[in-house]
Amino acid sequence: MPKKIVKDSFETKLKRLEEISSLLESETTGLEESIALFEEGMQLSNICMKTLKEAELKITTLKNNLTELNFAEDSEE
């Protein structure tokens, strides 16, 4: 499970978090399942918060034949 979480996009993680929230609110979810969901939810929550807080904007400037680039940001793809 942890591996899968890391690979999913941020948006996917967030959607899963909201999904877990709804599932926990549902009366049809059993106790064991609820506990498992809760654990997953807290994990996701922590990862998402960490991602947001530690994120640094990545900028890449593409080279094309019209301009010369000595722009300070990262190199071309």
Place this chain on the structure above:
Amino acid sequence: MTKQITEAISVSELTKQIKFVLENEFEQVNVIGELSNFKAHYSGHWYFNLKDADSVISCTMWKGMNSYVFFTPQDGMKVIVKGRLTLYPPRGSYQIEVRSMKPAGVGELQEAFEKLKKKLSDEGLFDDEHKRLIPFMPQKVGVVTAIDGAALRDIVSIAKRRFPIMELLIAPAKVQGSGSADSIVDAISLLNSKKKIDVIIVARGGGSIEDLWSFNEERVARAIYNSKIPVVTGVGHEVDFTIADYVSDLRAPTPSAAIEIITPDSGELLEVINENSSRMYKMINSKVRDYKDIVVSTITSYGFRSPRNLVRNKFQTLDTLIYKILQSTDVKFLIMRNRLSLIGSQIGVHDVQKTLKKGFVLVKQDDKFISRANEFVEEKPAQLKFYDNEVTVRKK
């Protein structure tokens, strides 16, 4: 200047003389006229006519010169050209070698704008059905803009603030002047060749209609329309509407607005995450509590207590039985006792019979056995019990 021609001269000589006169006389011309037969050759040179109601003059504009023209000339546009007259001997034709060209007035540009707008609209390039949805949380955003422009600086700073998780891919382009339309087209094409770009922003800061003109060019419009990646335009100020804005999948009033519209705010996202966290805590706590209640009430329910009750009941039954047994034992005992006394008395009786058999007699009076003489009343009758029978005696 006239010359007296006495001898016949060659065509070339004549032409040479005409050329000399013409080119010297018309070394600098400033002409207003309507464009017609405009052709941009593959070589990059332009060939066209300038005309008015009564006359027409051919024109050429070499590649080096025409690259400074900020708009794409169209037939019917009124323009002002500056240049010089030249004569081309092989054809005996003269033309204006145009050095600069500009629209005859802003009205000309307006007209060109309206013409193109109608043309593309009729073709369906502005249709809503063609417009694509912008992804909610784009991970990779391409930006077509000037590398040294304020638009890019604004976009970068807002992206950093709002949604630093994302990645910006910048495709630098010339955003005004000649060659800018092609530059923008190339940049869009470059981004389309990259993988996984979620959306493209085409951005340029504010400026005059001439400055923004490349965003009104047909080939820019088509490049945006044909882009496989959705395009958001943020060109000029709030009031500026370019053809590119009509074609794009989403128009933003400014470059800053463009990046804001397509990104969620990290602060809000953090709030959502926190909210979900506390919701989950609440839910799991209340669920556990609910289950606990169920367990407790089950344990204390009648069903669970009844084994104890059953045992108690059994005890009671037992007690009752024991009591009954005891009762019946008492009865039995009484019966036994009675029988015993009966037997005893029988035994007693049997003893008497033995005595009687010996010859003794029992005397009864008034149904009472008399065992003493002084109890005997002579006057009364008496029964004598012999062994074999009873005899009654009376006093005579």
